Amino acid sequence: MRDFSTQSARPDVVREELDFDVLFVGGGPSNLAGLWRLLDRIEAHNAVPGARRLEGLTIGLIEKGDDFGDHAFSGAVLDPAALLELCPDYRERGFPAEGFVSTEEVWLFTQRGGLRTPVVPPFLRNHGNPIVSLSKMVRWMAEELGKREVAGVDVMLLPGFAGSKVLWEEGRVVGVQTADKGVNPDGTPKGNFEPGNNLRAKITVFGEGPRGHLARELDEVLGLQADSANPQRYESGAKEIWELPEGRVPDGFVLHSTGWPQGDGESGGSFVYKMAGNRLAVGYVVSLDTADPFADAHLCLQKFKTHPRIAQLLEGGQMVQYGAKALAIGGWHSMPRLAFAGGMLVGDSAQMVNAARLKGIHLGMKGGICAADTILDALVAEDWGEASLGRYATAYLNSWAGLELYRTRNFHQILEHGLTPVAALKLGLSLAFGGWVPGEGLRGPGDAARTATTEAFYGKAGLKPSDMAPGVKFDGKATITKLDDVFASGTTHDEHQPGHLKIVKGDAVCVTCWETKGSPCTVFCPAQVYEMHPDAAGAVSKVAISFSNCVHCKTCDIKCPEGNVVWTPPEGGGGPKYTLC
Numbered sequence: 001m002r003d004f005s006t007q008s009a010r011p012d013v014v015r016e017e018l019d020f021d022v023l024f025v026g027g028g029p030s031n032l033a034g035l036w037r038l039l040d041r042i043e044a045h046n047a048v049p050g051a052r053r054l055e056g057l058t059i060g061l062i063e064k065g066d067d068f069g070d071h072a073f074s075g076a077v078l079d080p081a082a083l084l085e086l087c088p089d090y091r092e093r094g095f096p097a098e099g100f101v102s103t104e105e106v107w108l109f110t111q112r113g114g115l116r117t118p119v120v121p122p123f124l125r126n127h128g129n130p131i132v133s134l135s136k137m138v139r140w141m142a143e144e145l146g147k148r149e150v151a152g153v154d155v156m157l158l159p160g161f162a163g164s165k166v167l168w169e170e171g172r173v174v175g176v177q178t179a180d181k182g183v184n185p186d187g188t189p190k191g192n193f194e195p196g197n198n199l200r201a202k203i204t205v206f207g208e209g210p211r212g213h214l215a216r217e218l219d220e221v222l223g224l225q226a227d228s229a230n231p232q233r234y235e236s237g238a239k240e241i242w243e244l245p246e247g248r249v250p251d252g253f254v255l256h257s258t259g260w261p262q263g264d265g266e267s268g269g270s271f272v273y274k275m276a277g278n279r280l281a282v283g284y285v286v287s288l289d290t291a292d293p294f295a296d297a298h299l300c301l302q303k304f305k306t307h308p309r310i311a312q313l314l315e316g317g318q319m320v321q322y323g324a325k326a327l328a329i330g331g332w333h334s335m336p337r338l339a340f341a342g343g344m345l346v347g348d349s350a351q352m353v354n355a356a357r358l359k360g361i362h363l364g365m366k367g368g369i370c371a372a373d374t375i376l377d378a379l380v381a382e383d384w385g386e387a388s389l390g391r392y393a394t395a396y397l398n399s400w401a402g403l404e405l406y407r408t409r410n411f412h413q414i415l416e417h418g419l420t421p422v423a424a425l426k427l428g429l430s431l432a433f434g435g436w437v438p439g440e441g442l443r444g445p446g447d448a449a450r451t452a453t454t455e456a457f458y459g460k461a462g463l464k465p466s467d468m469a470p471g472v473k474f475d476g477k478a479t480i481t482k483l484d485d486v487f488a489s490g491t492t493h494d495e496h497q498p499g500h501l502k503i504v505k506g507d508a509v510c511v512t513c514w515e516t517k518g519s520p521c522t523v524f525c526p527a528q529v530y531e532m533h534p535d536a537a538g539a540v541s542k543v544a545i546s547f548s549n550c551v552h553c554k555t556c557d558i559k560c561p562e563g564n565v566v567w568t569p570p571e572g573g574g575g576p577k578y579t580l581c
């Protein structure tokens with residue numbers, strides 16, 4: 001097994017051991033929902049007369065962000081189905097909704113105009129759903145959990161701690177080791193060195209979001225993807241929050257589009273959501289299974305904002321926050337095995353996203369809920385083996401969430417080359433027949449493997465990003481450079497630590513990639529982390545990595561066509577500081 005962690009290699013490091021009954025890794029909506037439900041279930045179980053009480057339990061939840069919500073990033077229009085299961089009175093309990101959807105537009109854009117669909121396609125209908133900032137929603141969930149007191153249970157909410165590697169014992173998961181703090185770039189300890197702890201747990205729930213670092217390790221060791229029809233698939237999304245002149249956009253306004261600025265054969269689209277306080281979320285997602293080596297969600301977003309329909313909304317406004325993140329879109333056919341001895345996967349780490357609706361929050365939360373129900377039974381039975389925890393998979397796949405994923409199981413595959421007439425026909429059939437399409441089981445390789453050489457895609461070998469006319473003039477107002485946008489994400493890392501973006505196959509691989517594919521990482525990274533600096537003769541020897549810009553989107557780990565980049569967690573606390581995203 002490969003070890004890409006940034007842990008100190010010193011053999012004399014003494015790591016504190018902490019024991020948990022249940023440990024949640026990742027403080028996103030999926031795991032917070034899991035913890036919420038588990039506390040409810042334990043309380044209800046202990047209230048049943050004659051039941052064997054669950055007492056003296058310790059349940060922990062670690063989050064790599066400095067605080068809950070700092071790394072939470074989404075669109076977002078929320079389908080409240082799972083939230084209603086957890087907290088039917090969420091509106092009365094101060095849930096931070098930005099508004100409720102009332103006006104919906106769906107467009108097929110051309111550069112200057114486009115076609116507005118006369119009716120909103122069923123999968124994009126959101127009327128009445130809450131519009132949220134995921135970062136605010138996650139903060140609210142963590143605060144509500146912080147107030148809970150359940151007799152017999154000690155709950156530890158631990159932001160600022162990144163899970164760095166999985167702890168194993170005889171092939172079963174027994175917890176995680178958190179990342180060291182205070183390590184020099186060369187791996188030697190600083191004066192303030194704090195070794196990561198060994199958090200040992202009977203059951204560990206991994207909800208790391210898309211392309212989890214530990215989920216990768218789990219897959220590598222346990223082959224969780226082995227029985228999936230398709231590999232995991234992703235989109236990369238970039239979003240800006242704008243403050244607009246009073247009354248510019250009505251409350252509850254939502255717009256989705258596809259088409260321009262993406263070209264023929266490409267898949268992706270936009271979202272525009274009205275938020276509270278005259279704010280507007282404007283975002284763009286690009287499918288990472290595109291063959292185009294120069295696909296770039298940030299650039300698509302900048303172009304998208306120049307479309308007359310969008311420019312008129314933003315006129316006179318100001319961008320106040322930026323963020324970017326990958327999104328799991330493989331759905332049903334890409335889901336890994338959900339449970340194994342000692343652990344479970346929930347949320348985007350398990351591809352619980354409906355790409356047709358651009359929605360995963362409710363599906364991930366339902367994952368947390370189903371996981372918690374199984375954990376309760378496992379704690380009662382004192383059995384956290386694979387068969388016991390495997391009941392979670394059955395429960396999830398048979399729930400409304402599983403059905404939703406099943407009914408859209410071919411959506412992305414149908415549209416992976418854009419909205420062609422054949423794709424439109426297949427889409428219609430799949431909507432009419434519960435997801436079925438002729439040639440069902442549309443299969444394909446993973447995102448990285450689909451990246452073409454510049455010769456294959458553009459008909460010209462050796463093209464460089466600088467050869468491509470960007471088609472956007474960055475004016476710092478309407479159109480914003482990546483570096484200015486990264487500044488607006490509040491991202492910081494202590495630069496005096498080991499780089500957390502690992503080049504695992506060596507610099508020579510990057511050089512070949514520069515020659516044949518124009519180094520896609522220098523383009524697709526929405527935070528300009530990667531740069532190639534050719535010498536006077538135009539030659540390069542390695543890729544320059546500004547890891548302190550990294551917004552933890554994971555696009556590089558997914559899309560590097562050579563599989564040469566591995567994202568590892570930096571010291572807990574580093575990364576973006578989202579408050580509105």
Ligand SMILES: Cc1cc2nc3c(=O)[nH]c(=O)nc-3n(C[C@H](O)[C@H](O)[C@H](O)COP(=O)(O)OP(=O)(O)OC[C@H]3O[C@@H](n4cnc5c(N)ncnc54)[C@H](O)[C@@H]3O)c2cc1C
Pocket residue numbers: 025026027028029030031062063064065071072073074075076077078079134161162163164207208209210212213214236237238239283284285325326327346347348349352353358359360361362364569
């Ligand atoms: C551009 C975009 C638009 C979207 N729009 C919508 C929408 O409108 N509606 C909708 O429902 N969904 C939307 N989604 C999808 C939705 O955001 C995700 O499905 C959802 O956030 C998944 O929740 P999660 O808890 O599984 O993961 P996440 O929300 O990613 O949370 C995972 C958490 O785990 C932490 N973490 C990761 N690794 C570690 C580690 N090793 N140790 C400790 N902590 C760790 C992360 O910092 C993060 O806080 C969108 C996504 C994107 C990218």
